[in-house]
Amino acid sequence: MEPNDMNLANQLCFSVYNATRMFNKFYQTALKTFDLTYPQYIVMLSLWEQDNQTLNQLGKQLNLESNTLTPLLKRLETAGWLTRHRDPADKRQLVVSLTVDGAAKRDCVLAAVTDAIKGSHIDIEKYREALKINNELISELTDSIE
Template sequence: MSGPTASQSGAEPNQAGRATVDQLSQRDRQRLDNQLCFAVYAAAHAFGRAYRTLLGQHELTYPQYLVLLVLWEEDGLSVKEIGNRLFLDSGTLTPLLKRLEASGRVRRARDRADERQVSIFLTPAGAKLRDVLACLPDEAGDRTGLDMQGRKDLLNDLVTLRLGLQNGLIPD
């Protein structure tokens, strides 16, 4: 990214050579490169591009891959359960599931007891992709430049970040 980092902004560096948030001026705190939200947003886009390359040869999108990951853990979940796991609403999830069904990777089935409920099941082709794509997390992880411990630490930090933000939000 361009622009000065916290340590280049004139603030005194801490032991690690970085300026603390308290040392940044108001103007520096408002620099794009100093925004945690933007760093996470930009990293998510970079992951999306990396996965687009890795998944393209299998004619899958990243959100479709996420659905498959959920179903590989537990097949036959309802649309609502999948949406809860992926933080997606049914309006976003339904078209994605229809495309996965059209490609022969999942099948949708209405619940006999409650016609409003739709469960999603892997087809043999969808189940087979689990083995085909087993190397994908390592391939994507290798592209980060982080070693395995760095990836685990980052994952833990991001989960903590997400939970903190979820717990800090005031519901409507």
Template structure:
């Protein structure tokens, strides 16, 4: 008889994170629908609202995404009037992303919609901070583990 204790699905932290992620994606899908934004586009826009202009490489570093994943996302944002992309004057290999005036105007509307939806969770500021801190700790420990595996 094996000595290994069976692992139950409901006891798996990874499954809880996965399940919560799916629910958050649905939550944001509904919240962002009026703006025709997907969740990946939204997090790109959050980063750009905070730091633009950015190169594709810089945006990828913030979001932990490679240019192959970012390029189609950025093309869609550009075609919907959220951003512009242009070659850097100092280095033509670098693509610079800038916000359109329309994107700057819509920022507060997007924030208000997402913030209003977030209230649905009913988390106190302390609960939200505790969740954020726990997720940050998990990320850091996974980063350390992955670094030791290289």
């Protein structure tokens, strides 16, 4: 890397940080009707894809530690989106499950996000390419720090 590559404007990490902030604002607007935050939304996405996950499974899929995930789950439980209960077969395992209402809201939430994307200036092909590159980068960074 050249010295100018180390300028703030040339830092990929800074660009990704700003993109993260913009995604949070974007989703905040799209999810406002449902009183969901972006982190709560990703929890719900995971449960809509696979219901009845253990806390450990959910944490691994979302790459979140239980001390970060637990408060999110408590707020979602209080709002009626999900329940948390001990697995009868293994009391050490906390199972997270959708409520009937949480499952029923799936299509409405996804439609709201889809409508927000359609109403934005996001180029879907660029989005898909960026996602592919970002996932490859995450893999490379993970390999380099493990």
